Amino acid sequence: MTDSVFIKQNSIATQLINYVFAIYCVVAVVITIGQVAIEYKHTQKAVEDELKINQQIFEPVLSAGVWNLDKEQVINTLNGMLAIPIVMGVKIEQNEDIFTGIGIIKSDTGEVLKFNENSELIAVSGAEFTDVFSYQFPINYVFRGKSRKVGIATLYSNASVIIQRVQFGVILIIINAIIKTVALWYLFVWVGNKLLIKPLLKLVHAIETVDFDELDEFKINLDNKRENELTIIENAFSEMLKNLADARIEIIKSHLLLEDKVKERTQDLSAAKNVADKANKAKSDFLSRISHELNTPLNAIVGGSQVLQCNMTQDDSDNSILLKHINTAGLHLSMLVKDIMDFVYSNKDEFEVNWQQCNLNDIIISSIVMVQPFTQAQNITIDYEQKEHFVYADPGRVRQILVNLLNNAIKYNKKNGFIEVYTSVNTEGEVEMHIKDSGIGIDSADQALIFEPFLRLDYAKENCIDGIGIGLSLVKSLADRMQATVHVNSKINIGSTFTIVFKVKDPHVI
Template sequence: MIQICITSRLSSLPVVVAYKKGYFEEFGVKVTLHVNTHHKAIMPLLDAGRVEAGEVPTIAYLQDSFLKKSKLKRIYKGIYLYHSPLSFYSRFQFKPEDLTRNKAYILPVPHQYSVERLFAEKFLEEYAPKNPVKVRYIDTPGFLEEKEFLKPSCLGLVSDPFSSPFLRNFQDFANTLELPILNSKSFFPSTLLAFSGDAVLKTGREISGVLLAVKKAIDLLQNTNQLSTGNLWEDLQLSHFYPHLRVGETKNLLNAHPLIQKGIFSYKGDATTLNPLLKDVYFRLIRRVIQPDAVKAAFDFDEILSALEPKKVFDVRKLSSFQEPTETKLHAPSQINYRKLNAVRHLIVDVNSVVLDILQGNYNSRLNSDETLQLDNRVKVLVNSMLDSFNAKLELQREEITELENLISILEIKLDRSAVDLQYSEEKYRYLFEFSREAIALVDADTGSILEANNQFRSLTSYTRGDITKMNIEDIILGNQVSNQLRFGTDLSSDTMLSLPDVEIMLKDGSKLEVDISFTSILLSPKKRYQVQFRPNSERKEQERLQHEFISNVSHELRSPMTNIRGYLEFFKSDTSLPFNTEHKNMLEVIDKNAKRLSFLIENLLKLTTSREKDKEAEVIEIFDPVPVIEDVIHMNSHLAKGKPIEWDLALKKGFFLRGIKFEFSQIITNLYVNALKYTFKGKIGISIRETNGKIEITVEDTGIGIDPNYKNQIFDRFFRIPSSDNKKIGGTGLGLSIVKSLVDKMSGEIFVESTMGEGSKFTIYFPKVNISV
């Protein structure tokens, strides 16, 4: 198992991509990734052999190369990870004369031995050669960069907009200065993948697999077309490795970022770009004379890259880069016999081991202690207690952070979805409002002022947008029909729906137009609006006139043949000389009852035409038991069920009484029962009667084709028939349920319908219960 230690900076992206894409497994290497906060924690882990590989700053690797170490303690180069187009950024554009030696400035860097540190020193030398300033360079983890950068004492930051995205909002000195260091257009090798000496000695072939996998990931990152279509951020879920970066920000970074296209992720690099920094700064920093050829050898990756070209696993120990370190003469540090050390040195060795464990992520590591009262053991006990307390607080903070991250993620998703839905709803509403076929105006419920009106309203009334914004709804609607119904400025918390037929409105030219108006309230907290629809009623009136005329003509035409039918029927019934048997007589009774029913329907059609005359002809009100009427209806219409596999479920309990006209009640049951028979091809039809909460409940239920829920509120309208192929085959006038609704209302009842497509329908009627003593 190869453990690779990386930072949470985007410079480690090739290693993360190789891990998430499964490239390590492709080359037969099992890898675990450990994310550390800082390069300073990775270097001692590599030096101690606690991890096999890690992301290290290029200059830190160079510094390590010239230290006298054994092969076991040495850090070996592997492959470049990140090249940065460095520049100097600041919160403001300062001038050389603004810098003073009396003030101590800070400048965040990824590592004391990093390209960014050398670049910052070189920049300040070129920018203010005659005015040297005091700058303290602070080793800063990636997630604290922005915080340190925004401090008042921070002079600036050396980085690029990819690894530090927040810098795009601040001053880039390369845009305004003509300094050699800022205009070199060079990409500086920032970090590389390095290996510990212990790993090289033990896992030579696995190391080559790691290098091949990372090289393949860099090739993928350079292919910006794949990134723009693959949506790398969402596919790989990289938030675990870069939690401090915003999701939207990282998407923009990874999707065809121009710096990626220019090659910031590259395993090939030109080390000569470092020469100005090394010549002027680095050698003075380490206070040691080193030959340029030695530096060149440290950054020579040609042998490793040539070995990786066949894309096959090999043993890196055969390469000279992993056999001969940079310095030709090395000597191992003296082998210390720790058994002869005193107690203090034992304590130092143990503490060092625990610190390395914690840097590696093992927060449960503790010092070995016993029950003695010696000073070193008492210190160990106190250190262990401190670590236990620290670990408990850390675990509690982790749980809180996890909960907050989950909550933030949920809130971000909901916020994004709500914003998109809101924008879509607003645009959709505005489009529907403006181009609706109905004339619509939006009115303030507080004052009655017209806020907006759509194109159809402006065409109907000839008012312009400028006219409308200066008008009140009562300026358009004549009379006091609206003010009596709606009181503007009161009761703004409740919904309002109001329909006003035959209302006159004033047009722009002074003429009048008769329309139907409907008000619908829209609650937009804390405001309330009315959406007012205007429909010219001339077409509606003409349709009503033609409808009444048609019904009247049809009814009168049906009366004459029906009179003849009933006359001949009475003749047959009264002629005793005709040889009728019992079955014939039953048939004549059925014909007689249906003829009476048809006559009643004709009378109802005539009543529809004379409803405006408010005919109040006296009718005989009866108190009757509904069960015999229901049984009679079932008997008269039994012939409609012939040939259908239908079962009847009748639960008719006698003893209940209703008030009304018995014949009209029979029309209610007849229409519901006949509909059930017509629309049920097989299954069951049920009729029941019972008492519920002091009312008589009558249900007619079937297992037929059901009612489309889109038309559920229209089935009681006159002449309405659901548009379907089944309805066309079955036929009908669309008056049955309309008559049922009007007769139920006349008997002070209520009717409800439940239906499911393909499963059937259930009509439930509630009538007031009448005691027999009344």
């Protein structure tokens, strides 16, 4: 089945024709049935009138026979009446009793009786006495100038008599209805096809075949001879195509202009990227060089202070305190320099991770020992309940992550505050390390920014907290290198909890 045939069979015009024709058929059937019923009733009335005529014809003969109780004469008269085509039975009653009868009659009790031509009762079937109607008249005999009622005559007829009379007329009515229905159907189809279906098919074909690249050459003609809704649709469709053609030209112009702008913008971005890459390389080279340059004197300062501390006597207590401060400051500065170097190298492809199974408990203990000197200024306590957990990572990088998080927990803590370090295993079997503090907390708006390099929060700037803003960025970078994840949960003036989730198996082994 082609698309046009399918559309034609399912078009709204076809549905409309079918709907209207179905209604017409129902109306035609109802009218035809009404005409048949009227014809039937009219014929029945005519038959009843003919039955009445028998009263005038046969009453004088019947009255004499009944008066004289001459049954033979009455039977002969009844046979004469039965010879009339519309009469199927005659009954004569006297004093509410059947005097005689012929043909098919009914008793007063409704019982069906059948008499032969000799008025003898015989068997009768129900089919012979269906849809019966009757006419009854009194039998009067004039004796000595006075009319006397000697009996009642009842003439019976049934629907078969009427059907025989109306049969031809009914057939003509039905044939007439069929002819009109068929003619009207063809008229509906012809008019609908001409005025609706063909124009709609052309419109559908135009919509399906319209080519956006050939709008200027596309034309639509529905062949409407008169102005109607389809003409409005045709004009609107043509106007729409014209607008689309104009819009297409504008789109092409805009596209060409956009391509030029994209090329220009791409060149600008490429140039900006080259400048940024050079600036980043220069920054990395500078940080790497200055870190190396600072590391040598720092090692000398830290090493010298430690040697002097070892050779210090008890009498030099003031000098001992001074050397302790020098050693602490030197260690802190050395850690900052090391963070800078690690940050620079962590962003380079040559950064390597020394994968191995390591004891997380040992790393935590050693890290706490490293930061313990920095807790004394604010009297901060670090609590840790030791648990044996093994993770697959680089132990040096894990220690570096933990030291940075502990340093932050110390710097942003409150006086006489606490830090709690604890480990756990999640539902997926991964080991989690938690660093919880009682510090100032981090605003929810800043939590997404704290891992950006060289970013320092307003609190750190306002309170002159030392640092260059790469600690948490380095933590995130190192964790990503070891395929670990970092999460933070913090509330203002309550504290923060940083969680590191480590792998317990080699992630490179499937």
